[in-house]
Amino acid sequence: MAAGSDVPPFKVILLAETNSTNDDCLRLAENGAPDGTVVRALHQTAGRGREGRSWFSRPDASLTFSVLLRPAAQEYPFLTRFTLLGCLALARALENHFGVISNIKWPNDVLIAGKKVCGVLTETLWQGQIPTAVVIGMGVNLSNAALPPASEAVFPAGSLEGQAGLQLSPRDLLEMLLPEIWRAREELAADSLIDEINARLAFKGEWVRLRKNADAPLKARPLWVEKDGCLCAEADDGRIERFYSAEISA
Numbered sequence: 001m002a003a004g005s006d007v008p009p010f011k012v013i014l015l016a017e018t019n020s021t022n023d024d025c026l027r028l029a030e031n032g033a034p035d036g037t038v039v040r041a042l043h044q045t046a047g048r049g050r051e052g053r054s055w056f057s058r059p060d061a062s063l064t065f066s067v068l069l070r071p072a073a074q075e076y077p078f079l080t081r082f083t084l085l086g087c088l089a090l091a092r093a094l095e096n097h098f099g100v101i102s103n104i105k106w107p108n109d110v111l112i113a114g115k116k117v118c119g120v121l122t123e124t125l126w127q128g129q130i131p132t133a134v135v136i137g138m139g140v141n142l143s144n145a146a147l148p149p150a151s152e153a154v155f156p157a158g159s160l161e162g163q164a165g166l167q168l169s170p171r172d173l174l175e176m177l178l179p180e181i182w183r184a185r186e187e188l189a190a191d192s193l194i195d196e197i198n199a200r201l202a203f204k205g206e207w208v209r210l211r212k213n214a215d216a217p218l219k220a221r222p223l224w225v226e227k228d229g230c231l232c233a234e235a236d237d238g239r240i241e242r243f244y245s246a247e248i249s250a
Contacts, residue, residue: 007178010067012038019046021066022123022137028068029125029133035070040174044139061145061159063170066137067181078188079124079131080229083108084197085188086120086136089180091200097176100164103202105155105248106222106231110140111202115158117141136181142168155249191227198224203248207236211247222248 006012011034018024021039028037044064071079087104094100094112103111110118118140125133141147141159148157160166160173187193198204201222209217210233220233223240231243 007175009182010036010038010178012040012174015039015041017041017043017045020044020137021064022121022135025066025068025135025137026123026125026133029135033068035068037068038065038174038178039068040065040170042170058145060170061141061143063138063140063142063173063177065174066135067178069134069136069185071131071134075188076131079134081188081193082134082136083120083122084225084229085184085193086122086138086181087118088193088197088200089177089184090118090138090140092184093173093176093180094160094164094166096180098164098166100160100166102200104197104200105202106225107229107245109155109202112158112160112163115156115163116153117158117160117163138177140173142166142170142173154247194225194227201225209249210243211249212243212245217249 015024018041021041021044024039025037028039041064043059084104084107087108087110090110091102091104094102100112102117105111105116108120109116118138121137123135124131141157143161144159146159160168184193201224203222205221205223207219207221210220211217219236220241222231222233224232226232226242231246232240233243235241
């Protein structure tokens with residue numbers, strides 16, 4: 001374990017290799033690590049995505065890291081926004097630094113030109129009814145060397161290099177991304193945060209397949225993200241439904 005390149009107010013811990021930066025951050029949280037602790041791994045061997053899926057990564061071809069945040073009382077009502085916050089932070093960093101436009105695929109992915117370049121996994125530690133820590137884990141594909149085999153990809157995967165022509169080191173992208181995470185966190189309770197997410201929402205108004213848990217996929221049209229982070233979508237019978245956990249595929 002070594003000190004990384006800190007980006008105040010974040011403190012970065014750099015690991016040559018680990019199973020999961022989320023697991024590392026959760027352990028650090030249990031041991032009292034402060035708000036703003038970041039764990040970045042050069043190589044992550046057992047990264048997780050939603051529903052227990054593996055996150056495929058290769059050294060130097062991916063940015064894999066997790067951020068430990070200690071929610072303040074005023075943030076408790078907005079815990080469901082933290083995953084989207086991670087997506088928005090990357091979208092802002094890409095647009096602000098490179099003019100690259102990306103979309104947020106609810107609930108936890110960032111797309112460029114219709115391909116997934118980033119996944120976000122948020123996990124929370126609780127003490128009774130009090131959330132003592134939120135860990136935001138992010139995996140960003142920097143080059144096509146990071147892509148999983150096509151047979152293992154749930155959604156078409158891409159990379160910053162392949163989709164946008166960007167050649168970035170993991171460290172450089174992290175140094176651009178962390179300030180955007182902090183800025184978005186300061187806006188966590190604002191309606192404007194959800195407004196911006198909706199402006200970047202992938203598949204808005206398009207018919208897609210929406211799978212809830214192990215159920216057969218539904219035909220639906222994503223319309224907007226509500227203030228509580230759920231997705232409102234139109235079913236094929238015209239009803240508007242709210243989804244709190246689902247998977248979108250075109």
